[in-house]
Structures are given as structure tokens and as C-alpha cells.
Amino acid sequence: MVLQKRLDYGFNGYQVPPIPRATRSVRRRGIIRRKADGNGTCPFDLLATVAGKLLGEGESSPDSTGSVRGKEQGAIVKDEKVKEAEDRSLKEKSYTEGCYERGFFISELVSQAPVVNRSLSELPHVQNDTISRPASASMTSDCSEKLLFAKQFVNGESREEHENFSSKTKQEASGCGVFSSCTLDTENDKQMKIELSNKAKVSTDKGAAISSSKFPDIWDKTTLVSSDESVKLSLSTYPAPCRSFPVIWNDVKLANKDDDENSGCTQPSTPNKASGAAPRVRDWPIKKLLASKYWEENLKSDDEGHANSGAKTMHVYYNRNIGYKHQRSQRDFPFKKRKLFKCGSFSNSDGEMSTDGISSSPTNDLHGNASGSSKASSGDSAAAGTSVFNGGRAFLRPGDSHVKFRIKSFKVPDLFVDIPENATIGSLKRTVMKAVTAILGGGLRIGVVFQGKKVRDDNKTLLQTGISHDYKLDALGFSLEPNPVQTSQPLGQDCRSCVLPYETPQPLTRCPSPSTVVHTGIQQGRSDDHTGTSLSNFLESDHESAPSPHYAALEKISTNSRALVPLTAVNAEALSAVPLRKPKRSEATQRRIRRPFSVSEVEALVQAVEKLGTGRWRDVKLRAFDNAKHRTYVDLKDKWKTLVHTARISPQQRRGEPVPQELLDRVLTAHAYWSQQQAKQQMKQPSETYLLL
């Protein structure tokens, strides 16, 4: 019936001429303008009406009658106002929260020669996850990387404790969690016991001989100053040669908990900006630019120390490898990539091991450092990135020649977890699990340190090494190191590519030092992102979809595992100081979830397009999907595109929820009609312009 009716009208019914584009303000009142859309002259209106009656749907085409039309308009107009207001508030809120959630992560990577890229996807254990993560984790072999963990100081009380992470840094709750130093502890305190015969060989990788010193640090500290708010970022960096994989999980520390009373971070809703009102999104670009300027300048001039004059200071984790003394100049090879997730630093020189990792457990370690908290230890030990064993203990078994080791726990490499704020706890767990699994699965190998020295010779027996049943208990240690990349490493360089759970390599616009790259990442809620881009994403994120207690998640985890240390969030100002990063879709920017159009939606879309044409998606959106926040006009446009395509292909080739042929026919019909209209318009336009000229 319907079809028949339509045929009756043919295309002659398409009388609705495209409405000339109006200015935005006018457009806002689009509904009014729509009045001009032929009073029911549109064949589709009639069709709809007829169809509606036939189907008993009542009024399926409000536009068919003036009265109904009027109602609709009024309603829409009103709704729009409300909506706009709501949107505004929503956006603002989002923005605020976004700033809050944002983490700040800067890493610099300098690489050299052979580049070995390794993407997570290559790792069997790592699968696409719900968390947004960098496209691919890539690492350069033989590279050194700098990583800057920025911590934000809220009240200018930052202390220049370069070596102390646990300084009273003000943190903000951020979506990013830096797991610094989380001991992988076997559940229930089970311990790993390894029993080896004295003849067993110590297996270590010899190749790892490149010294980190090869990549002198170019700048240890830098200060970032955000232009408008005088926020300063004191950044410290440490070289992180790939060869060493930092295995560190600091105790989880919830962003604001201990030292953040002032930051008010715990309350997401409280903007942490000193300036007060959150900057408008539009200001971003400018701010970013300005900030970048400062940034660069500061990088150059602030090598020696942070100019800590700003009221607010971004503190950065400072990781310095011990014995790292080379000149920066040596480090000017082109960098290849940077990633959000930094490959931890690890002292390369043999002796350094001993000073590095410290077990988070109070237990006396081999090093006897017994540094109280892991956190402190990680902070204290310059090579924070270091991974080290802890609790290595030997059991002596008088009778035999076997040596028993009790490895209480291994530290895990730094992990950068970026997860939408509304992700579930479960997904967070999975995310962390995957990251850990990825690392443990293939990216690690064991290093052996004996009496403060790294035992490189895999062929030596324990006995030869001195690890006998009567060796000093505290002399042996193990470390987790990045696994060398099997495939590439022709030169035998020992810079193992790090397995990066999350990556964020990106061409930097430019860096102060030729070889240095500062990579920053800012986390974004739900829509993640480490960049400004994310902000917009964040704002646009669909709050309806899956809101989840982000903080709660962090809290919970931290409480349970004490492994979460949210990356210091950066406030708006701080964010603005993160310019070096090309807004290229940040890691965090996760793709919106796919939401197949339902038949009813298609119906609505078709109907709207029949009436409005194919060039007014915004109006289509307003008309038919005004309350479907997740459907943007671009989405509608895309859907129409696919619909047209679908209608043209054979039913067998179609996938997904089948769309009624009837609708597809209408699609083709309407598409053909409007295409023709468009063509006509184009024909006319030129001539008119021509005439005018």
C-alpha cells in the first residue's frame, strides 16, 4: 500500500526546496524555518500520513497538519532552550571533571639507529581492551628515554626533592594511574621458591651491555610554565635506556589521599584551578600555543634547576640513573618515538643494580636498604625505574649442594594505565591484568645480581658464580628486565625493546633539544586522552552510556592492592602547558562504542531525510534524533551513506540487523530525488553567480 501510494506521487511531489543555509543563530531556530518546508506538500508527508493511518499509528507525520506542526515547533523550541542550557552545564561539568581527571605524563624518548617497534597487539596476551590505549606500543631499541612524571603542586609548596618522589607533591585525582612499585605478590603470601643445583647456570643476557651513559641526559630538569596562569612545571627527567626495564610498582597511592588535602582532588567537582573559572574550551588552542612557547624556552634555560618561582608547580618524578654522567650533547640523535608509557629506566651499569629496586616490603632485602616504604624507596633510589628483586633469600640446606631461593616478590615495571573514568572496576582490573600479563608474558626476563654485580654470563654455574649453599644470604638478587626483541636486533644491541602496555608514540612538533622529545599525555575520562584533543572528546562523551565511579575504582584498587598511584592530574593550566603534543587523537581517545541503528531509527532517519533532504544533517538530527545524544549529525549522515549503499547491494551481502526492504526502497528513492535536486541546484548556482558578475 504504502509503496503504491508513493508511486502515485512519484517524484513530482518533492517540492521542498532546500532551504538556504542560514546563519547559526537563525539555525538555532531551525524549526521555525522548517515551516517553510511546504505545508504538507511534501509527498512524504502525505505518504507518512497515509501509511500511518493504514498502520494505525495515528499521527506519524506531524508536519502534515498545521496544528500539529505548530505544537511540534513550540515544543521543540522550548526543548532547545532547555537542552542548550543543559548541555552547557553538562559541558562545563565535564570540562571541570576532565581537568580533574587528567593525568599528566610526559616522557621523552630518544632513540637511535635500529628501531624496533613492538606493538602490544603482537603480544598474545594483550588484546584489545576496553581501556583506551595507545594505538600500539612501540619502543625503539637502543634508545634512551626520558620520562617525566609530572606531579602537580597545588600550593606552590613543591619541594625540590628531585630524588624523592614522595615529596609532598600535590596530586590530583587523575584517571591515570601510575603503578609505581607494586610488588607482584603472590597471593596469600605464597612465595616463589626456586631450587637449583649449584650446577645450574645463571642465565642472563649478555647482550645487555649498552650503558645508559651512552645517552646522557640532556636536561634533567625543566620547568614548564603555562602562560596564562603562571603555573610552573618543574620537570625532571631521567634517562631511561631501553635495555633496562624498570619494574616498579609503587605503592598505590590515591591521588589526594595523604598529601592532597589542599588540592581538593577528592572532589572531582571542585576545580583545582587557581584561576577559578575553568577556561573555556575554545581557549585551548591559544593557551596551548602560548604554553608551548614557554615550555620550549624553559626547557632551554632551565637545565640546571627548576625555576621554582611559580605559585603552582608541577612536580615531576625524578628518576636519575646513578652513574649517569654523560653530556647531553651526546644525546642528539634523532628520536624516533615517544610513548606515554615509558620504558623504565634501569641502571645499566652493573653495580647500579644494588642501589635500585628496593622491595616494598619491610623485609630486609639483599641491599639491606630496608627502605621503609616502597614508595619512599622508589623515590629515593634515583633509578626509580629500576626493577629489582627483593626478598631474595637463600635457604641453606646443609646437606646437599642445592641452593634455595625464596623470591618474595618481583617488582613489576612501571605501568601506565589509562582508562576511562566510567570504566568499570572490572575493566580496570582486567586492564591492569593485561598490562601485567603482557609484560610478564613476553617482555621480561630475569636478571641475576650477585653481590651487587650483575651476573651476565649465562654459562657460569652457580658455584662458579659464587652462589653456593653458603653464600651470603643477602648477596643474591633478581631483577626483571625487558626481554630483548627477538626479531630485530641485528646489531646485537642490548637495548631491549620495552613492552609497553600502553603507548603513545607521536611525532612531536618540535623539541628544544634535537634529540629530546617530551611526550605528554593527559588522561581523559571516558573519552580518554592524553591531549587536548581529548578534552573535546571528553566533553562529547556520552554520559549516558556507562557512567562509573572512577574514583571509587581507584580507591578500591588502591586500597586493595596498594598499587595505584594515579598520575598526577594536571589542572587546566597544566594542561595548557602540554603543547608539544600534536592533538593527534590521543591514546585515551577511545572510539565511541558502536551502536547499530535500529530499524526504528532507520525509519526515523529515512523519514527525516525524505523531508529535509540529504544536505541538512543538522536539521535531520534535530528533527529525528534530537534526543539521541549519541547520534550526531555526522552519524546520521554516515548512516544514510551506508543505507544507500546497503540498498544497492544484494540482500545477501547485507549484514547486521536487516533493514526492511521497504525502507531501503525509500532510501533509494529519496536519495535519488535529493541527489537530483542537488544537481539542479548546482546547475543553477553557477549561472546565477555568473549573471551577477
Add this chain to the structure above:
DNA sequence: CTTAGGG
């Protein structure tokens, strides 16, 4: 911000 298209 919207459109229009390519990816």
C-alpha cells in the same frame, strides 16, 4: 559548527 567525503 556543519557539510561532504575519504578512510
Add this chain to the structure above:
DNA sequence: CCCTAAG
């Protein structure tokens, strides 16, 4: 769906 060039 995303990304972007254009307008």
C-alpha cells in the same frame, strides 16, 4: 565510526 578539509 573517525578524521578533515572547506565553508
